[in-house]
Amino acid sequence: MRLIVFFDLPVTTDKNRRDYRQFRKNLLNEGFLMIQESVYVRVAVNKQSAEFLEKRVGEFCPSQGLIQTLIVTEKQYTSMHFLSGEAKKDVRNTNDRLVVI
Numbered sequence: 001m002r003l004i005v006f007f008d009l010p011v012t013t014d015k016n017r018r019d020y021r022q023f024r025k026n027l028l029n030e031g032f033l034m035i036q037e038s039v040y041v042r043v044a045v046n047k048q049s050a051e052f053l054e055k056r057v058g059e060f061c062p063s064q065g066l067i068q069t070l071i072v073t074e075k076q077y078t079s080m081h082f083l084s085g086e087a088k089k090d091v092r093n094t095n096d097r098l099v100v101i
């Protein structure tokens with residue numbers, strides 16, 4: 001499973017910018033990988049762990065802005081088409097079952 005987080009946060013005031021930076025930092029600390037600006041993804045073992053992770057993200061959401069999540073299967077995620085650009089070459093973004101570091 002993959003949990004995808006989409007967000008559009010205001011950055012007009014100092015507090016908004018601070019909230020944006022803190023939210024992004026929390027996503028990275030939770031193991032999310034940026035696949036586009038304001039689009040982050042993380043692998044989850046199963047649907048239950050993806051839902052648990054979704055709740056954790058909800059705990060550190062800023063009060064303003066729009067934040068959405070989407071849980072997809074590996075098959076759905078790997079069927080993503082790139083119309084322009086290339087996929088991130090990060091080991092966390094592969095669909096391999098075993099990754100040796």
